[in-house]
Amino acid sequence: MSASSSHAGGRILVVDDEPQIRRALRTALTAHGFEVETAEDGDDALVRIATWTPDAIVLDLVMPGKDGFEVVRDTRTWSQVPIIVLSARGQESDKVQALDLGADDYLTKPFGIPELLARLRAVMRRAAPTAETVLTAGPVTIDIAKHEVRRNGQVVHLTPTEFDLLRVLAVNAGRVLTHRQVLEQVWGGYAAENAPQLRVYINYLRRKLEDDPAHPRLILTEPGIGYRLQA
């Protein structure tokens, strides 16, 4: 297919202050069937989000003027459009802050286009409304209505807390969740002292669901940030 023949993939807004990065992402994403618009600062981005209504946003966190954090905060007051933030390595607290503000996922610069595409697809899929109550992640199927989890067809017994934790991860499959987000959704309310408890329950789940709990392939740890259920 030709690089710019169709826009079947959806509308992506790329926000970065660096023209070279905007150019490369526009070319690469256009070639993959997305319709791409770019913005060079936070104010420009907010205008385009409101007027062009993108299906997803790729947003650099560090920009002169109105930065990525403010864009996430402002956007979330009225829109649930998926947002992937771009940040540097070693700035984990920035990522956590952006995720807690409502960003859907993050990528560390520099990143490969396949990685970006995978994240984009994941966040856009989640954004599409779904009535499914049976979720599948690798060898594991989760029937939310029946409170039933199967691994390779075999029923796995989970405690109520373990099931809640798995459900939260599964409905956000492919997306990173910060420790705070998991704690809030499973235990209700954020308490830093519950973080060790979270780690314990993650280990229980891995022991019951992973082929090799020491090298998890299903429930991934995002160091310094949180957890992600591999979709």
Next chain:
Amino acid sequence: MLPWRESLGVLNCMLGFVGLSLVLGLTLGIGPSALGAVLSFFTFDYFFIAPYNTLDVANRNHVLALVIYLAIALVTSLLVGRLRARTLLAEREQRRTALLYDLNRDLVRGETVGQILQAIVSSVVTIYGASATRVLAPDPDDASRGLRVLAHAGSTKERIDQDTRTMAQWTIDHRQVAGIGNEGRRIRSPHGVGQPPRPFHRSQSDVLFVPIMTPDHVYGVLEVRDRPGGGRFSRDDARLLGSFADQAALAIERGELSERAAQASALAQANELKSSLLAAVSHDLRTPLTTIKASASALLDDSVEWDPAARNDLLSAIDEDADRLTLMVSNLLDLSRIEGGVLRPDLDWQDVPAFMADVQDRVRSVLAMGHHELTVTLDPGEGAFPPVRFDYVEIMQVMINLVGNAAKYSPDGAPIAVHAAIVGEGLQVSVSDSGMGIPPDRLPHIFETFYRAHDHGPVSGSGIGLAICKGIVEAHGGHIAARSDVGSGTGHGTTVTFTLPRTGSIGEPA
């Protein structure tokens, strides 16, 4: 004999003698005054009490009068003598206070420990007329308890002889004043034969050793030597010197604390510089890396059939950002050379027109993005453009930085002009843009490392490009300056001009 005896009257004579006691007491002190009182008692008895010229007393009433007289004379001399002693003491205290006040003022003015110590030794020499004063302190580099001279005034030798060493060490160890005389005993060692050093045990000394100490720490010893013509040092002098030494110790403590504070703040500043460098560098390196990685990984993706235009777009993004990375790395290398003072231009005769043609080639990718047009004009004066001596690579770096800045801070499509001319004995090159310009208050700072005139503007950068240009140009013995028309509405933008001596000379490393 004594014909005026009767006319004078016993009473007047007696009052006269009491007056004498008073005068003696005021002028000479208690001892002489008391002696005077006793002598006058006998004189009075001898000459004025009948029978005359004997110590006998005829009239019993006169005995009582004599005894009362003696008592009054003695009490008077005692009181007056005390008064005199107190006056003298008060005067001494006043003098001492004045001296300490002066010294304190000097000490507060002193900023470093060295200056403070110098103020102390100088004032001791001035005030005491000592022939020499030194501050000795344990040498931290010498394990064998050596001493070094921290400050000296007067006719001192740098050498510290064995006696001095022994006495000073004793003073430091015992935290007490010590004194020795010049004549007689030589002190050899604290433990060996001869006289061991002793604390200030006599009322008179020729050399005093006073510890400079706070309750926590002995900093050193104030050595005060010989007072030609001024007499030897008394206990009082030792006491006053002790006050000096106390003030000195406090001043040293304060000085050390403020030196430490200054070091800490310099360190903090260096750290801040380092972390802002790291942040800027990591951003500046990561940005082209992100472009390169994204473009290359996109091209490697087999699932897409790339059309030639998109493919070319990604490849040129890789190419341009590889150039940016190269420039960034060269800048960092130059920055470290400039900061380290090891930037030595490799001077050679260069053909300026050819160099400028090369500049145009090398900045092409920098200019392509914003569609800027670069015009180069050459003004050789008369005849052909003469060769100029400079470091080709380094001046190329300057040109790329200056043209790159011009492009960065100009609107897309705005022209950039480079003008090279022979002016006097130098090569003058200016790079002009029609960009946003630099506010006048920021113009003086733009050549400082990490300074960014538009810190919160739309253009990112690390603030090292112009600092490097300045470093390189100055290493060539040239100079660089910027001029900017901002807010004038004429859109003149900024012009950066640098001048190099035509025959080349190596400037002081920046």
